[in-house]
Amino acid sequence: MSEEALLPANGRQQHSAENDATAENDSAYSWYYENFAIAAGPLAGLLAYFIFLTDQDHVQQGSQKLAAMFAILLWICVWWMTEAVPIAITALLPLFLFPLLQISTADAVAKAYMNDTISLFLGSFILALAVQKYNCHKRLALKTLLVFGGEKMDPRTLLLGFCAGPAFVSMFMSNTAVAVMMIPMAVGVVQKVQNSPLDAPSDPSVEASRNPKHQKSPSDEESGYREIESGETSSQFANKALSKYSKGVVLAVGYAVGVGGMTTLTGTGPNLVFSGIFRSLFPKAEPVTYTQWLMFGFPLGVFFLLLLWFILCVMYCPTAAVPVVSASLSRSTIQKEYDSLGAMDSAEKTVVSLFTVLAFLWMTRATNGDVPGWGSYFHGYADDGTVSVRYRGFCKCPTTLAPSYSANGYTEIDQSDDRSCYTCRF
Secondary structure: OOHHHHHHHHHHHHHHHHHHHHHHHHHHHHHHHHHHHHHHHHHHHHHHHHHHHHOHHHOOOOHHHHHHHHHHHHHHHHHHHHOOOOHHHHHOHHHHHHHHOOOOOHHHHHHHOOOHHHHHHHHHHHHHHHHHHOOHHHHHHHHHHHHHHOOOOOHHHHHHHHHHHHHHHOOOOOHHHHHHHHHHHHHHHHHHHHOOOOOOOOOHHHHHHHOOOOOOOHHHHHOOOOOOOOOOOHHHHHHHHHHHHHHHHHHHHHHHHHHHHOOOOOOOHHHHHHHHHHHHHOOOOOOOOHHHHHHHHHHHHHHHHHHHHHHHHHHHOOHHHHHHHHHHOOHHHHHHHHHOOOOOOHHHHHHHHHHHHHHHHHHHOOOOOOOOOHHHHHOOOOOHHHHHHHHHHHOOHHHHOOOEEOOOOOEEOOHHHHOOOHHHHO
């Protein structure tokens, strides 16, 4: 074999060796980081425990329990932040540490892990997983974009669709799951916008809007669209406008899911945590119902959603950029993805019906008016968690959503559902 033929082969071998060395270094770094993070949790807890006890100002009756409680809290925080072990396993630490350190009895700790709030958590997340499994959320989100975008795909109303669609879906689903579902759609629209031809002949008004020498707007100055120098072409101005609009679309999804999550009691985890803490601190007070939270959160959510849309329009889609972005948008991209879903099958219709009935029962269990809710007929025995878990059974989760089991007996959860049902796994 000639020397010229050997050089490429040697180069490939050297490149392969470099890749192997890089992979080994990354693996070693990952191993050291994981073990350090695992050890950092209990070490931080022990350090905090002894520091707390050596502080004479805190040495009093029961100070040992306070120190142990603070140490466990710090241990859990370190493991949660570093994710040295799965988050769900970290959450189980109090189940055996509290009794061993005589902070609380095993029975009392175990009861805290399963109450009506946890039942509401479990049932609502499994139902949300059913909605996600049969693409009900995707169909709703795409339809929202088509309705708000209109035939001409106005960029500002489309931006409102990217705010309203995720916000509405996140009222009943995990914010993270909705964001994961909506971001690919937003990226698809962004790519279509950025890949559109900008040098093709266009309407005079569009060309005038692309060139700041022909048009000025007060909102342009507020959003960073100042007058460009004479050396900048209309194509460069259009690229800046499209780039800004693309950022606004992605930010709309991220902020909208947070706004939608605060609207309902089951919209996000902290809402249910508040409900559980409120019941434990004020056991004699009337609990916060789904309807009460909706009456408070829905108007507030609508206000914040409109405020979000207004800010995004001012910052990322000013008046001068509207014709430029509108000329680059295509309704066919969203319509094609919506048509690919096909017609609603029986399973999808069943899931939508169950979710509709469940939301109705949540809102009518307890009312503030003269007409009592259906919960009054059960004399306080039934709660929101009761309905949530019952309708979980109607989804036939054991056959459609539950994980399968491999030959060695270990549970295997489908990776496509793994991120969205982390609460269900716990």
